[in-house]
Amino acid sequence: MKTLLLRLLLVCAGMAAAFVAPANAAVEININRGNVQPLPIAITDFISADGIGAQISAVVEADLKRSGLFAPVNRAAFIEKIQNPDQAPRFPDWTALKAEALVVGRIVREPDGRLRAEFRLWDTFGGQQMTGQQFFTDPKNWRRVAHMIADAIYERITGEKGYFDTRVVFVSESGPKTDRKRQLAIMDQDGENIRMLTNSNDIVLTPRFSPSRQEITYMSFEGQQPRVYLLQLETGAREVVGNFPGMTFAPRFSPDGQRVIMSLQQDGNANIYTMDLRSRTTTRLTNTAAIDTSPSYSPDGSQIVFESDRGGRQQLYVMGADGSGQRRISFGDCSYSTPVWSPRGDLIAFTKQSGGRFSIGVMKTDGSGERILTTGFHNEGPTWAPNGRVLMFFRQNAGAGGPQLYSIDLSGYNEQLVKTPSFASDPAWSPLME
């Protein structure tokens, strides 16, 4: 018995000895799991003569919090009261709160009436300034300054472009179900500053931003004939894109803003066309007896993803910008629609219908690596934030009176309702301002 035990021990010892690495002075560990948790950040009220500083820092805080990647520390817990944002803070006061970053700032009204907004982002555990910037703006644009500060913080900490200084155009739906009024509307990405762009009783659908942020293309049933329109945001000027015999729908700009790609229905089937906005020439890209629609360019403009029922049900296809090399990328016993190429270029978002349920998902551009982000009674129409890590879509819950807008992180975390005064659908996220 004893020898058996000893033998076992010796075997263990021998095996351990064989695997033990040569003694090393440093202990080395490997970490391949992290904490998927928002980063605790302390955002102080910006110093200002009036309440504008507190207002701006509140917007910054709301932006960062809504991104799901930051957890603002409760201000009531703050120990140090920042008096001078140009002085280094007392870091232990902030690390004690587990805040990994600290934002301080100051808002000054310049003699010429403009606002000067300065902020500093401190690494509390490292005791260093991570970034510091100042902006000048018209006082009316204070929200925008706050979004830009939030973008700078987001970018410095996450390494990705921010998306707070962006807007969303969508279809606002009001009134009873039987007599629903649909208007184009635009708002800041946080739901503020809503403005109606159209005021008619005609159905409007699928608004899309141009890369310049100054134009919108959409489809309207004005005059009982569905057509694609262009709308100048500044002037409100509208024009019809092309003059086609059939109905045109599902328009979208090319990444360079020079063309609009859309579907044109003729004789019961639909094909994809592009129209050059300057020369007004149109080019046909697909030629099938099926319905090809919802085209979306890759960010480099070299490829187009679209949906087609040529295989029996709606599936996703990819082709070259000239219509060459069409190939199917989605498969399975369900249908895929409304593909949108990510601004990063690595993913395609889509709506997937299966078993009576609608999901929003993403897949790689070759159709592999499909991931469903959310599933429900009705989810549809994903649109990418310009940094390619957040999606907005609209959802109608069973029994609800109408659809609402939601945003969700690419990781599937942090689903958030985007509050709008009325029902809303068909969101489209603006690009970043250059």
Add this chain to the structure above:
Amino acid sequence: MKGSLFTSSLLHTLALSAALVSLGSPEKLEFAPMESLPVDIVPIEEFTQIQKGSTDAPMAEKSAPVPTKKPPIAEPAENIGDNEVDLKAPPTPSKRPVEQEVAAAPKKVETPAPTPDPKANEVKEVVKEDTAPPPEPEPQPTEPQPVEQAVAEEIPLPEQAPIPAARPKPEIAKPAEKKPAPKPDAKKDTKAQETAKSKPQMESDFNADEVAALLNKTDAAGGGAKRSTDQEALGGRTDTGGSKLSQSELDALRGVIQDNWLITPGMADAADVRIRVTFRLDQNGALIGEPEATATGGSPSAQQVLMSGAVRAVRKSAPFTNLPPDKYDAWSEVVVNFDPSELM
């Protein structure tokens, strides 16, 4: 018919009665009383880390030899010996005269060893000769020299020995019997001295066997691992003194940093980034200097963000209070490899 019935019943009766006698109840199974085995639970890492031997040694059935035992620690001199002659107060040197009567007086002379005086003298001479090289405390444990050294050293340490001059003679004999091959380290020597001193009446303890043992210059029988004639044990070429962090301690360290490593899933170009952070710790687990981070793979912006995130994780984890202080050598420097590929 009747006959067969009779035969049948007779045979049955016989068979049954035979069965009653021969079958009976089976003997009880004997079971020897079992003693429970005391088992020590030893963490495997301690066991493996203290194994020393040859990696290519065949596996032996035998366990390592019993290690040499330390002799029992002698009690302070004044408490030993005859209590009537308590030695707490050192006698004045003037009383030194070789009045062994003092020694003889105590009845304590239990060991009735007739001491042949001449022999004692001889021994003394030997001792004197050997005493010449006392400053060589080389680790030669096999010789009985320690005894001699003990004698030699004892003289210059009078504080412990209240009766300095007269003693030496008897002492030679005493320690010899108790310690056939003590290790020559200083501690034991002094102990030996103490025990020796404690017995003032030792002259009478002298006996021939002890002298023989003293004179025996052959190696002592193996008592320690070194002297074992057994085959080398299987083990590493060196032992690590059990100072490496155990798996659970490593896990704890990893867990702390991991918890503090806040990452953003789905970052662009981040899956191929690998971050290596090196930092040094003081005895309290606090950071010494700045953690150094290096990154490979991925895009520069992803590298920068992940590096600062990894460094923040380390800074936030400090001080590392749950590391075992006795293994400080093992964790004085820590290297952490961050691999976000599964998180992106």
